Amino acid sequence: MMCTLVRMSDLKRTRRHDPGRRDRLIDAALEVIAERGVAGTTHREIARAADVPLGSMTYHFASLDEVLAEAFTRHASAAADVFDERLGAATDRDTAIEAVIQLIRDDLIGSPKDLVMAVELYVAAARNPALRAVTQAWMQRSRDALERHFDPTTAREVDALIEGLVLHSVLSTDPMTPEQIRHAVERYLR
Amino acid sequence: MMCTLVRMSDLKRTRRHDPGRRDRLIDAALEVIAERGVAGTTHREIARAADVPLGSMTYHFASLDEVLAEAFTRHASAAADVFDERLGAATDRDTAIEAVIQLIRDDLIGSPKDLVMAVELYVAAARNPALRAVTQAWMQRSRDALERHFDPTTAREVDALIEGLVLHSVLSTDPMTPEQIRHAVERYLR
DNA sequence: ACATCATGTGTACTCATGTACACAAGAGCG
DNA sequence: CGCTCTTGTGTACATGAGTACACATGATGT
Incomplete structure (x- = not known):
């Protein structure tokens, strides 16, 4: 047959x-x-x-740029959802701090692909206003989520700290351990 | 004529x-x-x-990659030199903190072109091992400079904080003011 | 002054890309 | 069942890229 x-x-x-x-x-x-x-x-x-x-x-x-813009928009939105969920579940300041630590450890450092996406977006945004808007919307959502538990100044600073920690951890030869992450966040927030 | x-x-x-x-x-x-x-x-x-x-x-x-590698190496080296100079001049912890603040304000946020270069490097490094080494050497030199004034853990965390602050400040619609930068660094270091 | 050789240049070739556009195909309707 | 119009596809074209390589050119030693 x-x-x-x-x-x-x-x-x-x-x-x-x-x-x-x-x-x-x-x-x-x-x-x-x-x-x-x-x-x-x-x-x-x-x-x-x-x-x-x-x-x-x-x-x-209509163009490749359009594809990129839509793709990054979708990715940013999904990433922001994760942020929201993690922090939305927290009820008080202490659990919010735990949520931040878990977020960094599990969702950010845990999946370096997401960081690659973020950095790719930053570079693309440097020369494409549409993508700059996507970036800013994403950052705004992170900050909003953090502002549910911290004052605006702290929220902004923690947001930046998270980005820096993840970036350096992933790029470095020795990634940060969960303890080191906890240490850095708590030092800042307590 | x-x-x-x-x-x-x-x-x-x-x-x-x-x-x-x-x-x-x-x-x-x-x-x-x-x-x-x-x-x-x-x-x-x-x-x-x-x-x-x-x-x-x-x-x-021999190839375009070779040009990129040499270019990024040179840039990273120059950037690390600035880092070294700023922090080398400091004599005690307090002036070191001042040096970090000035570094962020004047050399990093002040010239966004350098941040663009850094981010371009990160992206390029994601797919090119030679550039990954350049990135790591650069980060190492920053940390070494910081370790002249702070313990290794603090050095690493501050290094990450600096990166995050600069990145978010430049990408954001409202850049951080010098006071906000000072606030963030001092909050962490004092 | 001339020959030789390392250094530097112009050009041409191949390949991958974005995009346009003529065409195919099927859904929906009479 | 056929007609039409939206939806989808294959192909071809122009462009800009990396790279190779035959040739020009000026420095250098005799």
Whole structure:
């Protein structure tokens, strides 16, 4: 009997009228950015990641910049959600401090891919006003979340401290231990 | 009488045997990176900035990566020198704190171009081990400078705090005022 | 003064990219 | 069942990139 070999490129044929494809393309773009960086993110690369023909890219997006903007917006929004959840669960100052420590340890240092995304965004934002707005909205949400538990000045400073700690920890040869993170945050907040 | 118009392209002809050209190319590369980002840094762009023929690039450097590596190395070294100078002048803990505040205010937030360079480096380092080493050497020198006045743990934390403050200040819509910087550093160090 | 050789330059080749656009295909309706 | 219009695809084109390499040019030793 014949073994029914089905090639991807044949399957692709049958996938006309695919609502939500735009969404999947944005997710694919995020994958590519995380893996290859903005510099390595091309129409073709995204299309390949989403298993979609090249023409689909120009059909759904006016330009590559538009794809990047949407991708970063989505990522920033997801990251801010995590921030919100962690801090939203806290009821008093002490648990808020614990939440910050856990956030840094588990969500930020724990997944360096997110830091890569953040830094890629910062660089892209340096030359693209639309992305600058995304960055600022993201930072604003972090600060708002922190302001639920700390005064505005403290919130701003802690936000910056978190960023610096994560950045240096991930870039360094010896990452910070959970104890060191706790030490730094508590020293600042207590 | 004839006005002696001299075109640049004619002048270039006479500039054979130019020792130190390699150095100037690296500086030109730094300019281009700061202005157009790593993404916009090409052989042709650097050659134009240095007013040098394209062929000169491949003559002096084996690849574009080599140019980037040398450029970032030079920048990191210069930045670390500033760090060293500022902190080397301090004699006691209090003046060291003042030095840190001045460093942030005048040298870091004061010239956002340097921050752009740093972030560009971080991104580039994410995919290039040679640049990762440059980053780490740079961070090490900052920490060493700080350790002349503070214990290692504090040095590391302050180093991270500085990075975070500068990053957030420059990216934010409202930059931190000198007073806010002073407040954040003193809160942490006193 | 001339030959030789390291140094420096112009140009051309190949390749990947963004984008446009002519075409295919299927959904929805009469 | 066919007609039409939105939705989706394949391909081709212009552009700018890195790099190679044949050639020019000036320094240097005799």
